[in-house]
Amino acid sequence: MPTTTPQPNPGYVPRAATRRRRPPQPSRARTDLAQLATRLTPRDLWLIRMLHEHKVLTSRHIAALAFPCQRTANRRLRDLYFMGVLDSFRPLRTRGSAPEHYTLGKAGAELLAAQAGVDLPATGWRKDNCARTAFSPTLEHTLGVNTLLTHLATHTTLPVWLSERSATRLWGDWVHPDAYAHTTAPDGSRLLPFFLEYDTGSYNLARLEAKLPGYAALAATTGTRTLLLIHTAGARRETAIRQRLADSADRLDLPVATTNTQLGSPTHPIWLPLNPPPTGRLTPTQLAAHWPDITPALTDTSLLPAPAPAPASGRHAPLPWHPTPPRPPTPGTA
Structure with missing residues (x-):
């Protein structure tokens, strides 16, 4: 488990990774959710929800939150990437190298939608989701927030x-x-x-x-x-x-x-x-x-706000919202 907080590097030059390639395979094999679901653990399903909630997590964040070591995390993240559950990019740095950055992939978003009983657009996922995150002007800010909260969650x-x-x-x-x-x-x-x-x-x-x-x-x-x-x-x-x-x-x-x-x-x-x-x-x-009189703004996580009304087009209901726990249900399991 990491003992120090990884800090976002101000030398980031966001660019989607080009080294990693998924092996060619029939598109049906990657979108057969029933078959894919049999290959996913509770920790994988937790990670899908975490990436939907927090947009982007690095391999170091994910390893600290859910895996016994970085090598095990990298191996599983690679598998999930090749299944299409995750997408990833690695920003260039002016010094050193950045860890792999993971976002929600199409298959992951489809699973999320299937679990909620809504259409894929209700998740907010787009085919350019990974690139938009990689080039986002707020990437450093998002990583800073997620790094700080990951450290609190693990310590x-x-x-x-x-x-x-x-x-x-x-x-x-x-x-x-x-x-x-x-x-x-x-x-x-x-x-x-x-x-x-x-x-x-x-x-x-x-x-x-x-x-x-x-x-x-x-x-x-x-x-x-x-x-x-x-x-x-x-x-x-x-x-x-x-x-x-x-x-x-x-x-x-x-x-x-x-x-x-x-x-x-x-x-x-x-x-x-x-x-x-x-x-x-x-x-x-x-x-x-x-401050002994501090009280939480969220007193009961079961009391969730009602889903927002469907957009004017009326074609897609919103994705129901539920808070995602910061740690997986079975950390350290395969």
Whole structure:
């Protein structure tokens, strides 16, 4: 199990991989879902849902979450790629090499649709899904969010991890966080529910400050009080964020803590609350003790929002949404 958090490399030059080729085979062999289903484990089905939820995960993310070692992960991921369940690309780097990046393949999306009883377009999958992800201007941001939450999932108990899309579906009338999650102390004694704003330094601080009233409105409307974690690129940026947001957070009575990439693992004492200021940086468990009145915005994962209405064309019902657990049901099994 990795002991360090893999960091997205700013030297990415996104480009779909061209080395890997699927062997030629009849198209029917790759789209026979009944036959394919007999070859997939519960862990494979979990991975399909994870990639639908979080768009892209590297081989290192997947190995840390679900496999005993990287070699075993690579072998199974290669098999799933050749089945068409996954697609992959490897961005070029100005230095070194990037790990394989995996997205949902056509067969995986078809299985997802079949399980939900909807048509393939309801999953949002497109034939250019892999290329769109590889060339996305937000790829580095997405990888940063997924790397941070993967590290929390593998080094703490993380029973809930919702992507930006799912969080927006639940709370989009108020906020659009980059993620929402619950983490607990090793003994399960303290729950820390939090929203995550992952700041790469690409937009001005006024835009970040403008998000705070939405979090305050959500808390007032729902009667909850959920921590907002802000993770940013460097120490100077964090200092600027703290100076800009301190008064607003205090006025709105928002629990906010900040950190930056240079401080290392998110499970270590790297988080610094805005108000009231502690004597030093805290771990996630210590944050829960610092704000004992913290409550989760999502109190019952079985209480899901009703599916959105079908688009005007009316041809495809939306894919029913269910939260995907951050770890597979049987980790480490073949």
